Amino acid sequence: MARKNSSKKALTYAEAGVDIEAGDAVVGRIKSHMRKTYGPRVLGQHGAFAGCFRLDYNEKLFKRNYKDPVLVSGTDGVGTKVLLAIDLKVYDTIGQDCVAMNVNDMIVQGAEPLFFLDYVGIHKVVPEQMEQIVKGVADGCHLAGCALLGGETAEMADVYKPGDFDLAGFSVGVAELSKVVDGSRVEEGDIILGLTSSGIHSNGYTLVRKIIEHANLDIRTIYPELDKERTLGQILLEPTRIYSKSICSVLRSYKRKQPIGGMAHITGGGLPGNVNRALPNNLDALINKKSWDVPPIFKFLKKHGNVKPAEMFRVFNMGIGYTMIVRPHFADAIMDKLKRKGETVMKIGEIVKGSGKVQLK
Incomplete structure (x- = not known):
């Protein structure tokens, strides 16, 4: 035994x-x-x-x-x-x-x-x-x-x-x-407001890391063409901007009127893949790419990764982290409210007849 x-x-x-x-x-x-x-x-x-x-x-x-x-x-x-x-x-x-x-x-x-x-x-x-x-x-x-x-x-x-x-x-x-804001109140002629991002936020980092590898970049190095004080890694780790207090403040300021038809958080898919989620199927969002300055980090990645412009807009927020679709008469007032809350905001487009898509021009 x-x-x-x-x-x-x-x-x-x-x-x-x-x-x-x-x-x-x-x-x-x-x-x-x-x-x-x-x-x-x-x-x-x-x-x-x-x-x-x-x-x-x-x-x-x-x-x-x-x-x-x-x-x-x-x-x-x-x-x-x-x-x-x-x-x-x-x-x-x-x-x-x-x-x-x-x-x-x-x-x-x-x-x-x-x-x-x-x-x-x-x-x-x-x-x-x-x-x-x-x-x-x-x-x-x-x-x-x-x-x-x-x-x-x-x-x-x-x-x-x-x-x-x-x-x-x-x-x-x-x-x-x-x-509840679900896009059902969006109308032709509405204005699209864009709130700037703090950088890349938290989407597209698989492509970012591939670009770093492809171009043999060092995340611990300062690249003067990008920033003269921060390393590439510090820029890439910039935290995602949180918009809740600003947006909720605007929403609370309109007790009876409902001037905001739709909103979108610009994450994976960029502007084309997120603003469309706030549109009825008979309207398009016409967005002017020249209405804001694209932050240097996106230009840097595009250059070193040889990424096509359409792919950049499909993957990254390109400097716009959040959008609001608002009635034209209220656009300036809402912009003022957002600016007082510390946001940088601009008119980046309008709503036109279409089929529920985003047009970048």
């Missing part, structure tokens, strides 16, 4: 690839970053199994603003931009990108962001690194005006390579049913 080998080493979860103590350390480190996003509608204590968010509060603002509330939700990630963050070991901006990709989509429907949840899948939890990632998420939530209600960190050494991680998020907001 075979004898049992009693000398075999006892295995632990940490040796299998999951460090519980490191996870606990992260929870302690991120507590203050999360709390700075809390308002009086956040209930419960940090570290609960689920976050609680009260729709109303003592001042009854919710009932005053919403008679027939609709919850609006979305989920998104940051894509391969995380690989640049990993290469440069810069982790405190990528979280803002994650928040932006979610809340900028949500406000397109006319919703006010309420709360946000994040998810990090990672090879190995390093508390200092995780704190920086979550700090970026909290910073983004602060800019968006929503609460970072909770999240999940999954340490999966069998899935991710050493040093790798992925970041995704989920957001919830609220809109008044009668004021």
